[in-house]
Every structure is written in C-alpha cells, then in structure tokens.
Amino acid sequence: MGQGLAAGFVALAIAGLFFCSGRPDRRPAEVQTEEDAFARRRRAMISDQLASRDIKDKKVLEVMGTVPRHLFVDPGSRNLAYEDYPLPIAEGQTISQPYIVALMTQCLELRGKEKVLEIGTGSGYQAAVLSSLVSSVFSVEYHPALAAASAALLKKLGYVNVQVRAGDGFFGWPEEAPFDGIIVTCAARRVPESLLAQLAEGGRLVIPVGETDDVQRLVRVRKVEGKPVEEEITLVRFVPMLGADRKK
Ligand code: SAH
Numbered sequence: 075m076g077q078g079l080a081a082g083f084v085a086l087a088i089a090g091l092f093f094c095s096g097r098p099d100r101r102p103a104e105v106q107t108e109e110d111a112f113a114r115r116r117r118a119m120i121s122d123q124l125a126s127r128d129i130k131d132k133k134v135l136e137v138m139g140t141v142p143r144h145l146f147v148d149p150g151s152r153n154l155a156y157e158d159y160p161l162p163i164a165e166g167q168t169i170s171q172p173y174i175v176a177l178m179t180q181c182l183e184l185r186g187k188e189k190v191l192e193i194g195t196g197s198g199y200q201a202a203v204l205s206s207l208v209s210s211v212f213s214v215e216y217h218p219a220l221a222a223a224s225a226a227l228l229k230k231l232g233y234v235n236v237q238v239r240a241g242d243g244f245f246g247w248p249e250e251a252p253f254d255g256i257i258v259t260c261a262a263r264r265v266p267e268s269l270l271a272q273l274a275e276g277g278r279l280v281i282p283v284g285e286t287d288d289v290q291r292l293v294r295v296r297k298v299e300g301k302p303v304e305e306e307i308t309l310v311r312f313v314p315m316l317g318a319d320r321k322k
Pocket of ligand 1: 165167168169170193194195196197198199200201214215216217220241242243244259260313314315316317318
C-alpha cells in the first residue's frame with residue numbers, strides 16, 4: 075500500500091517534470107514567428123529609444139519590455155507599433171510615442187504601492203504600463219467608445235487592477251481620491267484645480283499644459299505641504315483636453 079502510494083507519487087512527479095520542461099508551444103508557427111518578431115522590436119525599442127536617452131528607471135524599462143504595444147494600436151499600424159513616434163487610434167486620437175510614455179511614467183516616481191489616476195485612457199497602453207508598476211490604476215476617457223474598447227482590451231490581457239470610466243477627466247475621479255500620482259495624456263490649457271485637489275500630499279501630477287494645440291510644456295507638479303510646486307520637464311505636443319477645460 076505504502077509502496078504503491080510512493081510509486082504513484084514518483085509517477086506523478088515524473089509526469090510533472092515532463093509537462094513542465096517539455097511542454098510544446100501549440101501556437102501556430104506563423105503566430106509564434108509574428109510574436110517573436112514583435113518581442114524583438116520591443117527589445118530594440120527599449121534599448122534604442124528609451125535606455126539610450128534619459129529613461130533610467132529600471133522598472134519602467136522592464137515593464138515597457140513586457141507590454142504588447144502592438145495590440146493597443148490599430149491593426150493597420152501594428153508593424154509600426156514599436157517605432158519612435160505616436161500613432162493614430164480611434165476617434166481621431168493618438169497613442170503617444172513610446173519615449174513620452176516612458177518619460178511621463180518615470181516622472182511619477184513610482185515605487186509599487188501607489189494609487190494612480192490617468193486622464194485620457196485612449197488605447198489603454200499607458201494604463202497597461204502603469205498597471206504593472208502600482209497597486210491600482212483609475213483611468214478616465216472622454217469618448218465612451220474608446221473607454222469601452224480599452225476597458226475590454228485591458229481585461230482580456232489580464233490588467234485587472236485598472237478601472238476605466240467614460241467622462242470628463244477635467245474633474246478627476248473624486249470618489250477614489252486622493253491619488254499618489256496623476257498622469258494627464260491630453261493637453262490642458264491650465265492645471266485643473268480639481269486634479270490638484272485630488273493629489274495626495276507628496277503626490278506627483280504629470281501634465282502637458284499650454285494655450286496652443288501645437289506645443290505645450292510638460293510639467294510635474296508636486297504637492298508639498300498642501301501647495302503645488304511646479305517644474306518643467308520638456309516641450310511636447312498632445313491632443314487637446316476636451317470638455318470643461320476648453321470652455322473656460
Ligand atoms: N494614454 C493614451 C493616449 C491618449 S490620447 C494611450 O496610452 O493610448 C489622449 C486621450 O485623451 C484621447 O483618447 C482623448 O479622447 C482623451 N481625452 C481628451 N479630453 C479628455 C477629457 N476631458 N477627459 C478624459 N479624456 C480625455
């Protein structure tokens with residue numbers, strides 16, 4: 075009886091070993107080669123566009139090396155997903171250039187336990203990058219169709235700590251405030267008061283600000299003893315923040 079049991083365990087262990095080490099890749103060959111090609115381009119993106127510039131946050135580099143950016147762009151632009159420029163997505167919007175995603179994420183100074191708010195979900199790519207770097211992500215998208223599509227994609231790909239809702243991000247997400255980090259991926263005329271109010275003490279708000287549509291200042295605002303302290307990061311070009319920001 076004892077021996078029979080022992081033999082059973084040995085057999086199970088051997089079967090386990092066999093399945094763990096020798097599991098065949100059952101994806102069709104063309105899918106494997108395509109995915110491998112995307113993975114190669116993603117590695118090149120990390121070294122040529124990010125690490126070689128001023129992206130030094132190792133976690134940001136690591137995470138952007140895992141997020142399948144090609145699944146967040148329009149199928150027609152998949153081959154360009156890892157190139158050094160923004161790409162069009164639905165509703166006339168754009169997914170930012172990888173370097174800008176990395177730079178803005180790095181500016182949030184994330185350590186792993188944060189609660190982060192994003193304004194402008196778009197394709198969901200930036201939210202997916204944040205998902206692996208923090209505890210929870212709340213993302214607001216103005217266009218309901220984009221909000222629904224990105225929420226579904228993020229869920230399908232397993233980014234379960236991201237919540238998306240449709241609405242005007244000018245007003246933030248007050249029910250979930252305060253946030254340790256807020257990232258705005260559309261250009262505001264000025265820093266919305268409601269977002270500052272929803273920032274935790276010591277928190278970072280990263281936002282493109284400007285009166286014109288062709289160039290804005292990317293700024294980081296820290297809340298220090300309840301007051302905003304602003305620093306300029308670089309010049310950028312983002313699509314405009316729609317809704318209340320335009321009506322002022
Ligand atoms: N972060 C996105 C890129 C966003 S492009 C990504 O990773 O793909 C900017 C997005 O901001 C667009 O989807 C646009 O619809 C959205 N947007 C514009 N004004 C907004 C507002 N007031 N509130 C929320 N989202 C807004």
